Amino acid sequence: MKLKTIKEMTAVVAFCTACLKLIREGIKFFNTIKTRFPKKEKEVQPSQQSSRNVKSITLNDIFRWNKGQSAASHQRGLFALGELHVICAQTGMGKSIFAVEMGLAMAGGKESEPYAIVKSILGDKWDATKQRVEYLDGENGEDELYERYGRGDVNYPDTFTVVPSGEISSIDDLEKYIRQRAEESKYREDRTIIIDHPGCYDGSDNPHRMQKFYKSLKSIIVNYRQGGHYLTVFVLSFVNTDKPWKPVYSEDIIGTKELKNIAHTIVALCPCRKGGEYRFLKVVKSRSGEKNEEVPVLKISKEGGLFLHFVGRMNEKDVLPLPVKSRKTPVTSPDLEQDIFEVTGTSVASSESVLQDEKPETVEEVTGFAVEPDKRKKVTPGKLQRMKQMYKEGLKQGEIAKALGLCRKTVNKYLQCINREEPQCNLLPLSC
The missing domain is CATH 3.40.50.300 (P-loop containing nucleotide triphosphate hydrolases)
Incomplete structure (x- = not known):
């Protein structure tokens, strides 16, 4: 019995020794493969990369x-x-x-x-x-x-x-x-x-x-x-x-x-x-x-x-341009520089005050509704020039008065002045 036990133990030791040798050989082989084919690092997405070029200042x-x-x-x-x-x-x-x-x-x-x-x-x-x-x-x-x-x-x-x-x-x-x-x-x-x-x-x-x-x-x-x-x-x-x-x-x-x-x-x-x-x-x-x-x-x-x-x-x-549907009378486009100089003697450089006196052609043109003319409405140099232009285009006195928001008698007075080619008209309205 003793001899048999010794033989069995010897066989177990030999088997364990062979297993250890096999494990060592396997580890050695794995290390060789790892050296020849290194593991590829996981690629870091742009959003995960460190911002090395970003600097903070006070x-x-x-x-x-x-x-x-x-x-x-x-x-x-x-x-x-x-x-x-x-x-x-x-x-x-x-x-x-x-x-x-x-x-x-x-x-x-x-x-x-x-x-x-x-x-x-x-x-x-x-x-x-x-x-x-x-x-x-x-x-x-x-x-x-x-x-x-x-x-x-x-x-x-x-x-x-x-x-x-x-x-x-x-x-x-x-x-x-x-x-x-x-x-x-x-x-x-x-x-x-x-x-x-x-x-x-x-x-x-x-x-x-x-x-x-x-x-x-x-x-x-x-x-x-x-x-x-x-x-x-x-x-x-x-x-x-x-x-x-x-x-x-x-x-x-x-x-x-x-x-x-x-x-x-x-x-x-x-x-x-x-x-x-x-x-x-x-x-x-x-x-x-x-x-x-x-x-x-x-x-x-x-x-x-x-x-x-x-x-x-x-x-x-x-x-701003007027809506086409609201215009009851054609709106002319006189040369503003010539208008300012000829009527008032003012140069373009000092035209700001003249331009500020300009108003929309009529309330009717802006809103589309007819209004009564202002009987004491001032005739500005710009309105006088437009009056000349409208008259040259063949518009009647009543149409001109309605377009400019003036009474007909005032328009008649200025048209007579224009026909006589007087150098300067008195820019005051007449009572209608």
Whole structure:
């Protein structure tokens, strides 16, 4: 029995020894495989990656940095430097004309004629340093630019450059180009870029892409300030044209809401009651509080290039076009500058008070309801000029009186004066 037990124990030991050897060999083989084929680490999603490039700075550092950039010298008024702005209008209202006018003013500096023209329109609170301006023309083309600005003997500043239509084809390429330009000059100079207009580029019909595009523009503008200078961007856009006699609001602007939310200033060029050559400029949005009930009235002139010139200021409700259905008598469109000078001897530069005296043609035209004429209503120089125009067009005295809200006897008196070609009529009404 003892011999048998010893043999069994020896067999168990041998078996265990073989098992241990097999386990050691298996571990060795596994380690060899692990060395040759290392385990692939689990890929970390972008949202889980550590933000190693994001830096936090103190509020005092922000104040010191901005003070060092002489930010105080740049009032954040209308069209503030280093912001994104929008110029919008119906088709054919002249948003490209006004954009080029703005660009030439900034490129030419305070001594240039375009700067004086824009200054008269925007007022004392607008200011801009002389800088390089790049006009990204996606719509007009070189031939149209020549027709507008090349026929006069005018020497435009070389700091105003143009990327002709067709050079950039897509929104992706447009974004890359602007980013490249910003990186090249953010440590050297202030710069302005005018985009006329984003809808000309492939990809602009994708709302999600345009939302990303405008966010990228804002990011580029903010990043530019790290170089100690300002990048200002103007974007041209359109407004709904269904009801041109209604005031324009931000919700009327066509396109993504991202543009309206990001923009520092939005202005709209609107059709004017005074006629086809006239516009008025409305501040639709301004983070600097520049909105005003009175709007600048502008007139298109081809002298020395196609520009919008300041005529005067009026209340918006007095220059909005009248609904066609409410007009009982044709509304004429006399030349306001000639009207002001011939009737009163006042120049365009001092026309503001004359324009403010102008009223809507009649209550009947505005509301569609007939009213009794005001028997003591004053005949303003503007009404006298319209009276002349209506008479030349063959309207009868009663029709003229009804259209202007005057009594017939007063109209008769002034028409006799006009027929006798007297140089100046007494601007007082007669009792009817």
